[in-house]
Amino acid sequence: MSRPHFDPSRYDAQLAEKKTRLAALLAPFAAPEPEVFDSPREHYRLRAEFRLWREGEERHYAMFEPGDKSRPILLDDFPVASEHINRLMPQLKAGWQASQALGFKLFQVEFLTTLAGDALITLAYHRPLDEAWQVAAEQLAAELGVSIVGRSRGQRLVIGRDYVEEELTVAGRRFRYRQPEGAFTQPNGAVCEKMLNWAFEALGPREDDLLELYCGNGNFTLPLATRVRRVLATEISKTSVSAALANLADNGVDNVALVRLSSEELTQALNEVRPFRRLAGIDLKGYDFGSVFVDPPRAGMDPDTCELTRRFSRILYISCNPETLAANIAQLGDTHRISRCALFDQFPYTHHMEAGVLLERR
Known part of the structure; x- marks a missing residue:
């Protein structure tokens, strides 16, 4: 992650440019004007990763411009990161400078924080971690009030928990989330909360079932499950599946069946191309799917998955890459129209x- 060019005075103009760009991408599909959900102007990133750069006997937080690893940008603070990260940065630096066990061959630091006030720090090393490191890390974790994960080749030592706890409010209800170290989570918590509320409203109350692809740790699953009769959710990452199952249990959401399948595999299962043992006990034909929710990676949906979504009356699609979103909509444009669209900064x-976007059958 390179350092964003932080200039709050330019924020409104940049957001307007993004709205114009999104509207142009969706114009061929007669999309309505995008709803725009802005971000806090600073302290919006809940996670941050820094390399360490040595000058003399001291290591500094560093970032680099893309493609240039020779000229570091040395940092004492990071205004786009959460206030919690900014408070921890100098405290952690003092900790590794005062302790040979913590500082020796430390080369990378990652912070993961939440709107709820939780924090986890990952320390990455070019050496094995020993008992001295464990003792020093336990003391530092207690002093900072955080969990710490130490990583080196073949090692992963956890002080405290290997996840943070988040709370997000959707339509007046607070949902609790476990967000594991090393797994994907939305970096901008305030905007994530706006996305969840928009998706909740766009789906609306339904009397039928929802299929969710790429469910991750259940970020959207929890609130959307309260809008439908049942949910069948899929995710391929074991870490995310484990977190999603814990999140469902923690929030008392009991109308979701979660299976560890890729979108391609689920397409094969629904098309009866092949059976999957991971679907044992799940009656696919017993679902009355009216809507599908997708939040794919940057590459978007593959053509077969895109064809699968065509079967549904409503396609609720969250995208981190509007270009691939537009390509998917082009494939679906003969059967579905855009009834709502939104920009989340x-x-x-x-x-x-x-x-x-919310796509509805023509």
């Missing part, structure tokens, strides 16, 4: 943006 001061 997850990544201020960059060209990246998150988008949402």
Whole structure:
């Protein structure tokens, strides 16, 4: 992650440019004007990763411009990161400078925080971690009030928990989430909460069932499950599946069946191309799917998965890459129309943006 060019005075103009770009991408599909959900102007990133750069006997937090690893940008703070990360940065630096056990061959630091006030720090090393490291890390974790994960080749030592706990409010209800170290989570918590509320409203109350692809740790699953009769959710990452199951249990959501299948595999199962033992006990034909929710990776949906979504009356699509979103909509345009669309500014001061569309059968 390179350092964003942080200039709050330019924020409104940059957001307007993104809206114009999204509207142009969706114009061929007669999309309505995008709803726009802005970001806090600073302290919006809940996670941050830094390399360490040595000058003399001291190591500094460092970032680099893309493609240039020779000229570091040395940091004492990071205004786009959460206030919690900014408080921890100097405290952690003092900790590794004061302890040979913590500082020796430390080369990378990752922070993961939440709106709920939780924090986890990952320390990566070019050496094995020993008992001295464990003792020093336990003391530092207690002093900072955080969990710590130490990583080196073939090692992963956890002080405290290997996840953080988040709380997000959707339609007046608070949902609790476990967000594991090393797994994907939305970096901008305030905008994530806006996305969840938009998706909740766009789906609306239904009397039928929902299919969810790429469910991750259940970020959208929890609130959307309260809008439908039942949910069948899929995810391929074991870590995310484990977190999603814990999140469902923690929130008392009991109308979701979660299976560890890729979208391609689920397409094969629904098309009766091949059976899967991971679907044992799940009656696919017993579902009355009216809607499908997808939040795919940057590459978007593959053509077969895109064809699968065509079967549904409503396609609720969250995208981190509007270009691949537009390509998927082009494949679906003869059967579905865009009834709502939205821009979520997850990544201020960059060209990246998150988008949402509701596609309904013509």
